[in-house]
Amino acid sequence: MSSQQDDLKETDTEARFEFKKEEKSAFKSEKGLTEETVRVISEDKDEPEWMLERRLRALEQFQEMPMPTDWPGQPDLSEIDIDEIVPYIRPDIDVRGGAESWEDLPEEIQDTFDKLGIPEAEKNALSGVGAQYESEIVYQNMQERWEEKGVIFCDMDKAVRDHEEIVREHFMTKCVPPSDNKFAALHGAIWSGGSFVYVPENTTVEMPIQAYFRMNSEGMGQFEHTLIIAEEGSEVHYIEGCSAPKYSAFNLHSGGVEVFVGEDAHVQYSTVQNWSKNTYNLNTKRAIAEKGGRMEWISGSMGSKATMLYPSTILKGRGASDNHITIAFAGEGQDIDTGAKVYHNAPETKSTVESKSIAKDGGRTNYRGLVHIADGAENSSTAVECDALMFDNESTSDTMPYMEINESKVDVAHEATVGKIGDEDIFYLQSRGLDDDDAKQMIVSGFIEPITEELPIEYAVELNRLVELEMEGSLG
Amino acid sequence: MSTQAIESLSEDTVRRIADERDEPEWLRQTRLDALAALETAELPDVIQTPGRRWTDLEALDFEALVDPLNQADETERTAGDDEVVVLPFTEALAEYGDVIEANFGSVLDPEHNYLTALSVALFTTGTFVYVPEGVDVEDVTVRAEMNSRSLFSQTLVVAEESSSVTILESIKTGESEVADDRYFSNLVEVVAGENANVQFGSLQNLDTDSYTYSLKRAVTDTYATVDWIESNFGSKLTRSDIETELDGDGSESQIVGTFFGTDDQHFDINARVWHQAEQTTADLVTRGVLDDVARSVYEGVQDVGEDAWNTSSYQRENTLMLSDDAEADASPKLIIHNHDTEASHSATVGQVDAEDLFYLESRSIDSRTARNMLVEGFFVPVLEEIAVDEFRDDVEDLVVERLQ
Numbered sequence: 115m116s117s118q119q120d121d122l123k124e125t126d127t128e129a130r131f132e133f134k135k136e137e138k139s140a141f142k143s144e145k146g147l148t149e150e151t152v153r154v155i156s157e158d159k160d161e162p163e164w165m166l167e168r169r170l171r172a173l174e175q176f177q178e179m180p181m182p183t184d185w186p187g188q189p190d191l192s193e194i195d196i197d198e199i200v201p202y203i204r205p206d207i208d209v210r211g212g213a214e215s216w217e218d219l220p221e222e223i224q225d226t227f228d229k230l231g232i233p234e235a236e237k238n239a240l241s242g243v244g245a246q247y248e249s250e251i252v253y254q255n256m257q258e259r260w261e262e263k264g265v266i267f268c269d270m271d272k273a274v275r276d277h278e279e280i281v282r283e284h285f286m287t288k289c290v291p292p293s294d295n296k297f298a299a300l301h302g303a304i305w306s307g308g309s310f311v312y313v314p315e316n317t318t319v320e321m322p323i324q325a326y327f328r329m330n331s332e333g334m335g336q337f338e339h340t341l342i343i344a345e346e347g348s349e350v351h352y353i354e355g356c357s358a359p360k361y362s363a364f365n366l367h368s369g370g371v372e373v374f375v376g377e378d379a380h381v382q383y384s385t386v387q388n389w390s391k392n393t394y395n396l397n398t399k400r401a402i403a404e405k406g407g408r409m410e411w412i413s414g415s416m417g418s419k420a421t422m423l424y425p426s427t428i429l430k431g432r433g434a435s436d437n438h439i440t441i442a443f444a445g446e447g448q449d450i451d452t453g454a455k456v457y458h459n460a461p462e463t464k465s466t467v468e469s470k471s472i473a474k475d476g477g478r479t480n481y482r483g484l485v486h487i488a489d490g491a492e493n494s495s496t497a498v499e500c501d502a503l504m505f506d507n508e509s510t511s512d513t514m515p516y517m518e519i520n521e522s523k524v525d526v527a528h529e530a531t532v533g534k535i536g537d538e539d540i541f542y543l544q545s546r547g548l549d550d551d552d553a554k555q556m557i558v559s560g561f562i563e564p565i566t567e568e569l570p571i572e573y574a575v576e577l578n579r580l581v582e583l584e585m586e587g588s589l590g
Numbered sequence: 591m592s593t594q595a596i597e598s599l600s601e602d603t604v605r606r607i608a609d610e611r612d613e614p615e616w617l618r619q620t621r622l623d624a625l626a627a628l629e630t631a632e633l634p635d636v637i638q639t640p641g642r643r644w645t646d647l648e649a650l651d652f653e654a655l656v657d658p659l660n661q662a663d664e665t666e667r668t669a670g671d672d673e674v675v676v677l678p679f680t681e682a683l684a685e686y687g688d689v690i691e692a693n694f695g696s697v698l699d700p701e702h703n704y705l706t707a708l709s710v711a712l713f714t715t716g717t718f719v720y721v722p723e724g725v726d727v728e729d730v731t732v733r734a735e736m737n738s739r740s741l742f743s744q745t746l747v748v749a750e751e752s753s754s755v756t757i758l759e760s761i762k763t764g765e766s767e768v769a770d771d772r773y774f775s776n777l778v779e780v781v782a783g784e785n786a787n788v789q790f791g792s793l794q795n796l797d798t799d800s801y802t803y804s805l806k807r808a809v810t811d812t813y814a815t816v817d818w819i820e821s822n823f824g825s826k827l828t829r830s831d832i833e834t835e836l837d838g839d840g841s842e843s844q845i846v847g848t849f850f851g852t853d854d855q856h857f858d859i860n861a862r863v864w865h866q867a868e869q870t871t872a873d874l875v876t877r878g879v880l881d882d883v884a885r886s887v888y889e890g891v892q893d894v895g896e897d898a899w900n901t902s903s904y905q906r907e908n909t910l911m912l913s914d915d916a917e918a919d920a921s922p923k924l925i926i927h928n929h930d931t932e933a934s935h936s937a938t939v940g941q942v943d944a945e946d947l948f949y950l951e952s953r954s955i956d957s958r959t960a961r962n963m964l965v966e967g968f969f970v971p972v973l974e975e976i977a978v979d980e981f982r983d984d985v986e987d988l989v990v991e992r993l994q
Contacts, residue, residue: 184638187925484639492914504929507896513924516639519939522880522911528922529936534929 146197149173152303159271159306164282172292172302179296187480187512189420189449194394196300199366260319266312267323270339273310280312285341289372290400298398301337301370308338308369309352315376316347322384324353336367344379346404351382365392367418371399375407377431382410389417391447397423405431405460415442415450424482426455429463429494436465441562444477444509453483453515454498458491458524467498470562474505480512485526492523500530503561505554596652596708601625603658604711611680611714616691624700624710631704634803634829636858637889637921644887644919645858647829650801652708655740655773661714662737664764670729674755675720679744682718690718693748697779697835698807705803705829709742709775716744716777721753721786729978730757735764736774736796745778749786749814758981760793762824763800771826772800780808782816784838791819791981795988798853800825805833812838812867819976822849822857823988829858836863836870836898846975847876848985850992851884851916861905862891865898865931874905874935877972879965880916881992888918892933893925901928905935910942910968912961962993 152173156166181191260267266277273281286292292302309325325340344350354371367389375381381401389395395418401409411425427436438454456465471479481500502511513530535557543553604625608618637644669676675686683690700710717732734743749755761774774796782788794802802825808816822828834843845861863872878886892903909918922935942964950960969989976982 486639489915502924502926504926504931507928507930509929511924511926513922513935515921515923515937516637517918517920517937517939518639518642519909519911519918519920522914522916522941524911524939524941526939527936528920528938529934530922530924531932531934532924532926533932 147173147176147199147300147304155304155306159274161274162278165274165285168286168292169303172286172299175292176296176299176303179299181296185482186514187451189422189451191394191396191420194366263317264312264314265317265319266310268310270308270310270341271306273341277310277312280343281310281341284343284372284374285339286370286372289374289402290370290398294398297368297396298370301339301368301398305337305339305370308340309342311340311342311350311352313342313344313348313350313379315345317345318349319351322351322353324355336365336369338369340369340371342371342373342381342383344373344375344381346376347378348376349380351384353384355386365390365394367393367395367397369397369399371397371425373399373401373409375401375403375409375434377404378406379404380408380410382412383425385413387413387415387417387421389421391417391419391445393418395421395423399423399425401425401427401436403427403429403431403434403436405433407431407434408437409435410437410439411454412439413441413452415440415452417448418450419447420449420451422451424453424455424484426457427465428457428459429465430459432460433462434460435463438465438467438469440467440469442469442471442479442481444471444473444479446475446477448477449480450478451480451482453481455484456486456496458485458487458494458496461490461492461494463491463494465496467496467500469498469500471500471502471511472505472558472561473502473509473511476506476508478510478512480514481530482514484516484518485528486518487521487524487526489520491521494521495525496527497525498528500528501561502530502532503558504532504534595628596656598653599625599628599656599658599711607658607712607714611683613680614683614687614691617683617694620695620700621711624707627701627707628704628711631701631707634703634705634831637887637919645827645829645856650773650827652773655771655801656708656712657739658712658742660738661712661741662766663715663734663741663743664737665715665717665732665734667717667733668729668731669727671725671727673722673725674727674730675718676730676732677718679713679716679718679746682720686718686720689720689748690746693746693779693781695779697781697809698777698805702805705775706777706805709744709777709803712740713742713744713775713777715741716746717759719745719747719755719757721747721749721755723750723783724752725750726754728756729980730755731978731980732757732759734759734761736761736772736800737764737766737768738772739768739770740773740775742775743777745776747778747780747788747790749780749782749788751783752785753783754787756789756791756977758791758793758978760795760984762795763797770799772796774800774802774825776802776804776806778804778806780806780816782808782810782814782841784811785813786811787815789817789819789977791821791976791978793821793981793984794824794828794830796824798824798826798855802828802830804828804830806831808834808843810834810836810838810841810843813840814838815842817844817975818846819972819981820845820847820859820861821985821988822847822859823992825855827856827858831860831862833862834864834872835866836872837866838870839868840870841867842871844873844975845875846972847874847878848969848972849878849886850989851878851880851882851886852992853882853884855884856887857885858887860889860891862889863893863903865892865894865901865903865928867897868899869901870898871902872904874907875972875975876907877910877969878908878918879910879912879968879989879992880918881912883913883915883917885917886919888920888922888937890922890935891925892923892935894928894931894933896927898928899930901931901933903931903933907935907937908968909939910965911939912942912965962990965993966990
């Protein structure tokens with residue numbers, strides 16, 4: 115491959131993720147977090163009183179809880195200074211609650227999403243796109259036939275007003291209460307934007323629903339909330355993607371995801387995250403699965419300076435099931451601490467966790483997971499498998515699972531392996547004409563194939579593209 | 591959180607223990623330093639998951655349990671060969687004081703935690719095993735009976751270059767009447783010289799009014815091997831830590847653990863290896879059975895350091911639950927800092943296999959007998975690792991006894 119082609123290739127892949135737009139907003143809250151900040155956010159969104167009350171209570175809880183400091187091997191969070199965060203920026207657009215067509219958006223916002231390929235993806239395959247630019251959904255669309263079936267897909271701010279009763283019942287109550295952890299409390303106080311998805315009984319949404327988040331301003335936080343309610347016998351696949359350009363100051367992403375999987379319903383939640391290397395990514399994601407409900411979490415964590423992300427499912431009803439597939443990729447200066455949590459609270463519940471991690475250039479990956487089988491959850495089974503690949507001696511790969519088994523009639527299995535890219539594998543591929551870089555890239559792509567197979571084509575393509583980007587220069 | 595002070599404990603107590611044994615100044619000072627360390631030392635780490643602490647060591651009432659001046663035990667020691675030194679710790683000081691001073695605390699820091707500091711300050715029993723260069727000895731046995739409210743034991747094993755030794759150490763409750771609960775503490779240090787080979791087996795079968803704390807540590811030199819066999823059958827609460835630092839190139843360690851819990855026994859069993867040098871190998875194997883409302887908690891750590899090239903590290907932990915009301919928690923951990931590593935771990939929890947039961951019952955074996963056969967079979971992989979015949983028989987007998 116010629117050097118000119120190399121340069122062109124690098125330009126193409128780098129350019130995709132490194133651009134930024136000049137900041138322009140209609141409203142920007144002051145830095146720091148006070149009751150006044152919370153009131154201003156709530157008033158600007160024209161929220162009902164009960165939501166303001168919840169925000170204020172969450173703020174109190176946030177202020178009371180200590181920062182996590184004593185988890186074994188946890189990422190370093192000392193750089194996070196809440197007073198430096200700007201929690202709320204609303205973009206300058208005329209249409210509140212999101213535009214109904216692409217042309218209504220300001221030109222520079224259209225340009226941002228053009229580069230990310232959102233419109234083409236929507237036209238080709240997707241049911242609807244909710245793109246979050248700064249703190250508010252600016253573009254909402256849902257194909258008409260799903261609206262006719264009663265499927266709701268709108269931004270969370272709008273849902274609070276238009277679907278108040280159902281949101282009030284489900285929003286940060288049973289699934290992820292603000293008391294769960296410090297960053298859930300922070301999220302509860304200053305959440306903004308995100309998606310609301312409601313799927314009526316026995317309704318199947320055949321094509322994935324996609325939301326794409328983006329952070330563009332230095333020092334701003336990102337606190338989107340996703341609430342998915344899948345009623346009895348329904349089926350839906352939701353895709354969340356994240357990316358942010360590089361800035362020198364840190365960014366904080368503290369999102370919340372709540373999924374209610376009704377009886378015999380099926381929800382798949384897929385994520386590819388590529389926050390910039392100065393982002394702290396501290397999410398709380400949880401599902402509650404009723405009888406026969408089926409939850410699937412699929413996630414790729416590629417970016418961020420530090421990630422703490424452990425999608426969790428409570429298997430509440432008999433025969434509910436939970437599957438996790440995760441991939442973590444840590445390069446220079448990154449600490450990706452991810453895993454899964456499953457609570458088997460009923461008989462005949464099943465879970466599987468498959469985790470793959472790759473560490474290079476001094477990055478660190480850690481799998482942290484908890485499987486809890488409650489007393490009475492007989493005939494449950496769980497299988498956890500963790501595999502880690504390390505490129506060099508500066509990198510670190512840790513595995514820290516926890517299992518708590520209170521019931522004897524169960525099958526519990528956990529296994530983990532750590533290894534290096536085999537010299538024999540490299541040699542074989544090189545003997546077939548591949549150079550060192552390409553050989554390693556091929557091995558890594560094979561390593562993560564069980565996960566990319568589960569993703570829609572667009573996301574598998576993007577994940578492979580991100581791997582390609584991360585792999586470049588690894589042997590320079 | 592600071593651990594409760596034991597008001598009845600003082601420098602005078604420690605001096606008296608040292609004086610009664612005519613101990614050298616360095617050991618007396620070590621005891622006093624350990625005593626002073628109690629003010630700041632922490633209890634051993636316990637795993638915390640959301641809303642739940644796996645073992646409650648804070649609940650131990652040391653004021654009631656610790657009775658340092660009335661320690662009593664009967665210990666019988668046998669050496670399989672007259673070239674090996676097997677002596678009560680106190681007696682060994684007279685003849686081997688220099689070796690003991692050089693090695694004591696080199697592997698196990700007296701101030702490692704609150705419980706080690708307490709034990710070093712107060713120990714009155716224990717064993718010194720010394721294997722000279724090139725000597726190969728089997729069947730060293732140390733059989734102890736505890737006859738007091740509390741007992742603190744210190745064992746030091748020094749295996750010189752190219753020596754080989756197998757050791758069995760056991761503890762059970764003696765005949766003396768002691769009202770209320772008891773506390774037994776056992777610290778074991780193994781110094782394995784170049785190309786030395788040590789198998790250290792331990793069998794704990796104290797009565798169920800007992801609390802047991804055990805920390806056994808080894809450091810391996812080049813090409814050395816230390817294999818542990820840790821069997822816990824007794825005590826109401828057992829906290830056991832088995833640790834090996836693989837400091838020498840080409841050194842190896844195997845840690846085999848077994849436990850069988852009945853009634854409301856609680857076992858907190860931990861196995862840890864640190865790979866610090868090139869071409870080291872570790873294999874951790876733990877098998878446990880739980881019946882009634884017994885509970886087990888397990889942490890296994892495989893830590894591969896930056897300089898640990900060409901590491902092989904494996905871990906398997908299996909628990910069999912005979913009762914719906916038993917509870918098993920496990921946390922196997924891999925901490926990898928060198929990519930030139932093959933490492934794996936696995937953990938399973940389950941019950942007696944229904945198909946196996948059905949097969950045996952179809953051969954006219956009654957249900958109870960069939961289950962018992964399967965449980966005995968479950969232990970076979972660890973029994974096979976025990977080189978000391980006497981030890982293997984003891985473990986088998988205890989398993990059978992608990993199945994009646």
